[in-house]
Amino acid sequence: MxxxxxxxxxxxxxxxxxxxxxxxxxxxxxxxxxxxxxxxxxxxxxxxxxxxxxxxxxxxxxxxxxxxxxxxxLESGTVGRPxxxxxxSAGIVALAINPDIDAIEVGAVGLGGKVLVRARRATDSVPTPDEALDIALELIEDVRAQLPDGVSVIGVGVAVPGLVETSTGMVTRAPHLGWQDVAWGEQLSDALGLPVQVGNDAAVAVVAVAVFGAGQGAADLMYLNGSASGIGGGVIAGGTRLVGANGFAGELGHTLVNSEGVDCYCGRTGCLETEVNLNRLQAAAEVAGISAADAVAQLGSPAPEPFESEVDREADVLAHGIANLISVFNPEAVVLGGFLGDLYGARQERIRAGVLADAFAPLGDNVRIERARLGDELLLVGAAELAFGPLLHDPSGWKAQA
Amino acid sequence: MxxxxxxxxxxxxxxxxxxxxxxxxxxxxxxxxxxxxxxxxxxxxxxxxxxxxxxxxxxxxxxxxxxxxxxxxLESGTVGRPxxxxxxSAGIVALAINPDIDAIEVGAVGLGGKVLVRARRATDSVPTPDEALDIALELIEDVRAQLPDGVSVIGVGVAVPGLVETSTGMVTRAPHLGWQDVAWGEQLSDALGLPVQVGNDAAVAVVAVAVFGAGQGAADLMYLNGSASGIGGGVIAGGTRLVGANGFAGELGHTLVNSEGVDCYCGRTGCLETEVNLNRLQAAAEVAGISAADAVAQLGSPAPEPFESEVDREADVLAHGIANLISVFNPEAVVLGGFLGDLYGARQERIRAGVLADAFAPLGDNVRIERARLGDELLLVGAAELAFGPLLHDPSGWKAQA
DNA sequence: CTTCGTTTGTGGTCGAAACGAACATAACCT
DNA sequence: AGGTTATGTTCGTTTCGACCACAAACGAAG
Known part of the structure; x- marks a missing residue:
């Protein structure tokens, strides 16, 4: 051997x-x-x-x-020269931007992954690309003003909820924002005079999870995030993010979990995201006399029907879907974010047992299932990581600018 | 940017x-x-x-x-010094072994991937590890005798239909062979005095497909192989084989395609391999008056019911399953081997259309679907690639032995 | 409490390995 | 013959490791 x-x-x-x-x-x-x-x-x-x-x-x-x-x-207490x-250096900073349907958020993230300054502006309606750009530029000014003297901003990372052509910074299609073929990265870069990297929000998030979050240290990792707009996700396989031939790999929300399920806008039926769904959870909550806004918060505590059964159903389907994906990826860890994290918090044993029962024999046993940890800093940290990329890849190329 | x-x-x-x-x-x-x-x-x-x-x-x-x-x-016809x-060098050879339920096969594969010599011995019953070892050693002797003088055998690669611990060459569990925790690699290595690499047959095949077969040049590739024992497969993502945390990634035969389907031995229901299934195809053939043995050969030509509908059904389910996996991996090419290749040959348009209709919008359009090309040399070439691995990784380390 | 040995680690100089640039030359086409 | 493309060889540059000297911590013995 x-x-x-x-x-x-x-x-x-x-x-x-x-x-x-x-x-x-x-x-x-x-x-x-x-x-x-x-x-x-x-x-x-x-x-x-x-x-x-x-x-x-x-x-x-x-x-x-x-x-x-x-x-x-450090005072180590061991023999030998310390x-x-x-x-x-916290003096090296990346700007992170996340334009979303109801707000624009900007952060400054230092080398080391700590969020130093944040700024957020809610919008009344879904922002157009130009509106988002203007707001982003204003927020960036605010953020930069709050940074201590002497820090150098090495670049900008953007997390967009949609398809992105990473090489050009072009937002090809962002259905929830209603953006299409917008050269947002280039516009931002021109306005700021800084290098800009644009990425899909789920792709950016999975990197943050893998590097600084609950998936730290795992070379094989699945991340599933549940939000009002569906289930996004990403995969780290062999220490690298799964990208695919066109950069669209990891659409985990559209794996089949129930052939008899609800029709999905993707054209298929019974996708994970139609079966494990925040809207359906909220609808069941309202029938049970719980306001939609409180639905997620109520997940932990006992609640009247039909909310309780809907939570159980979604937990079971989620477990089934995870087990399905585990047999494909054999990950070391599965990290759940958004309301999937809350769902897991509320039905941890049920989901764990479901995964164990469903997964291919040796695979389910060793999987670590965890909630995402970085909370609302996840996207900022991930977007910053995008901006840090070129620096980390070739530090010597940056000496001149420092 | x-x-x-x-x-x-x-x-x-x-x-x-x-x-x-x-x-x-x-x-x-x-x-x-x-x-x-x-x-x-x-x-x-x-x-x-x-x-x-x-x-x-x-x-x-x-x-x-x-x-x-x-x-x-070469006579190029262009200006300039040629x-x-x-x-x-074809003088550098790897031995490839594939112990299977009904035969043991051995081949000598030269650098460059050409199969130089082959030998095969059918067995009356499923071979025990010891029987398989003895036959393999005899076949190896035959094969080596047929090799020209001066070739040097650099190692041995083994493709086993089962779970393998690649680092030790231990066959953990090979259900169809009935082997369990067999140190086949070590035994072989001791008997031959050569380095031995053992791998799962599907994993080995996907490498062959990617390097020398229909998937040549694709950095993102899915391979699905259909045999009597089910559907195996493998994935190349970003130029690397998807391995997973424990080496079990790529169990593509156990992705869900129909919640109302047949129970699978894996514990779930409606797996790709229970719905697209050689036995079901053969059963339908027999009802239609075609012998089971001829079922695959008859795929191309018009046939009586219920065979025709069964073929259509399996083609549709296969398309559905492929579309499902495409949204996860976004591959550049999908390669179909075994009876899946035959099924694709017979229902090419139907499967293509099904994939296009089902796949996430931009993903299905660019995918190249192809039949596997290397035929019965696939496993030998792939197993040899396993043996070539260390040499290719560090040629200078091998100078002494040449 | 001081001293000295042990352990762990830094700093600097020198040598070896490996690649690129430059120059001379070779082989092919028109 | 001239232009084009490629090889071969020598020399210089980059980069890392080995080696030696030295520094800073702990701890045991006096």
Whole structure:
């Protein structure tokens, strides 16, 4: 027996130069510190397998560029010379924007993934692209004004509820916003003079979950988010987000869960999102004398029929759907956000048991099911991650700007 | 707007040494030549982006090790000095083994993916692990005897119809063979004194499809294979095989296609494999006066009821199932093998139309649906690829043995 | 309480590995 | 013969690791 080879890329192509090694190592180091938080130099040496000298040199370069700073060692209590900590610099900031149907939200996120400043403006109606752009620019001004002196904004990440062409920043189709073929990324970039990355909100969220949220550390992860507009989601497989040939992979809301179910706008019948559905939950709540607005809050406590049975039904269908997807992806963790998280909170045992009963024998046993943790910061953190991408990928290319 | 970042690994960790560059480049070159076939040095230069000098040096090293050989340039008809071709050496061979319920098959596959020699022995009953091992060893002796002098066997790849622990070569559970917790890989390795890699047959097949078969060149690919024992499959996503946390991802035969369907042994109801099923097809054939053995052959030609309707039904369900999976994976190509390939051959338009009608709007349009091409060589080529893995990953590590 | 050994880790210099640039040359077409 | 495309070789640059000297913590012995 020898080296296992699974997981290697089948399509080899790009050659590697000598200087790419440096780029890769700088990227690795900065990414580690950004995702994991402060790490000692000794820990970095162990994690990367690189030589102390090399770590030292790389570190000096990152510190000189202002991306990290060193601080005194923690009081460890162990023998030996203490190793200084390498911290992500909070002076490096990404702006995150989330235009949605009822509000525009903007945040400033520091390297390390902490949200430093937030601003939100509710809108009376669904904003047009131009309105959203104007509001976003105003909010950005507010946010930047609140940032301490000396921070440098390295870019902007946008999370849009719709299909996005990531390479151009074009919003191809955002049905809930009513946007179509809008070059929002380019317009924003022109107005700000900053690089802008645009992504789908679910795709952005799953990255946040994987890097800073409940899915931290899992290389294989499913994220399902329930909102008024349906169920979105995303998948991390082998440490990489599942993208698909056209960037549309991971439409988990449209997996079949009940052939006898309700017709879905996607043209099919009995999709997960038509069967596990916030509107249906709220409708049942109102019949039971609970206001639609309180439906989610009431999930935990005993409630009159038909609300109780509807909650049970949705929990069962959700479990069935998760089990179905587990046999496809064999994930390490399943993270539930939005009202799916609330549903799970209220029917944890029922859903867990349903998944175990339904999933292919060995797969269900080891799966970690969890609620999303980052709450309303999820999209901001994820969008910022989009903006941090180029920096993390090639720190040396950014030295000039810092 | 700037560099797109999708597809990058979220979990950075391993540092890169200077010598890894060489390993990576050698690997890239050898993999290109192995997968793509003979390439000129100039083409290699363009594909890898490396310097001519470097390509020359790498090439010399690979040739010295005996993995490739140079030959005269093709008569191109273009101006300029002709560039010599770099060919995969057929003197480097991997052995491939496929123990199945009714036969053991062994093949010798050369670098470049060509099957050089095959041997097969049918068994009267399902072979025990020991029986299978003995037969395999005999067949291997036959095969090696037929190989020309001077070829070197670099390893063995095994495709097993069951769950496999790839790191140890342990067959955890192979229900159709009735094997459980068999250290087949280790036994084989001990008997032969060669490195042995064991993999699941579907996983192995999808790699063959992606590298040498109908899915060639597709970075996002779904493969579905129909056999008497059900529907197996695998997924290539972003150029890598979908593995999952425990190596069990891609159980595509157990996605739900009909909640009102037949109970499946997996515990659920209406799985793709219970609804699109060879036995049901054969049963319908017999009622229609066609022998079970001829059922698949009759797929193309008009046939009496109820066979005709059963074929239509299975085609429709297959289309529905494919559409469902397309919305999850957004693949570039879908490849159908076994009787699914025959079914597609007979009902191509119907299945295509069904997929288009059912799939999420933009996703179905671009998908290439194809029949598997490598036929009964598929598993051998795939298993050999398993054996080639370590060599392709690190050619310099193998120089000594050549 | 001081001292000294042990442990763990940093800093700096030097050498080795690997790739790219530049120049000279070779082979093909028109 | 001239233009075009490609190879081969030498030399310089980049980058990492090995090695040696030294620093900072703990703890045991005097």
């Amino acid at each position: 020898s080296i296992p080879t699974s997981g290697s890329h089948l399509t080899a192509s790009a050659g590697s130069r000598n200087e790419q090694t440096r780029r890769h190592n700088l990227s690795t180091l900065l990414t580690l510190v950004h995702h994991h938080g402060a790490l000692s130099r000794a820990e970095l040496t162990k994690l990367t397998g690189l030589n102390r000298s090399t770590i030292g040199a790389l570190n000096t370069e990152l510190a000189a560029a202002g991306f990290v700073f060193e601080s005194a060692a 190793s200084p900590m390498v911290n992500p | 700037s560099i797109p970042t999708s597809g990058s690994h979220l979990t950075a960790s391993a540092g890169s040494r200077n010598e890894q560059t060489r390993r990576h480049n050698l690997s890239t070159l050898l993999t290109l030549v192995h997968h793509h076939g003979a390439l000129s040095r100039a083409e290699l230069t363009k594909l890898t982006g490396l310097n001519r000098s470097t390509i020359g040096a790498l090439n010399t090293e690979l040739a010295a090790a005996g993995f490739v050989f140079e030959s005269a340039a 560039s010599p071709m770099v060919n995969p």
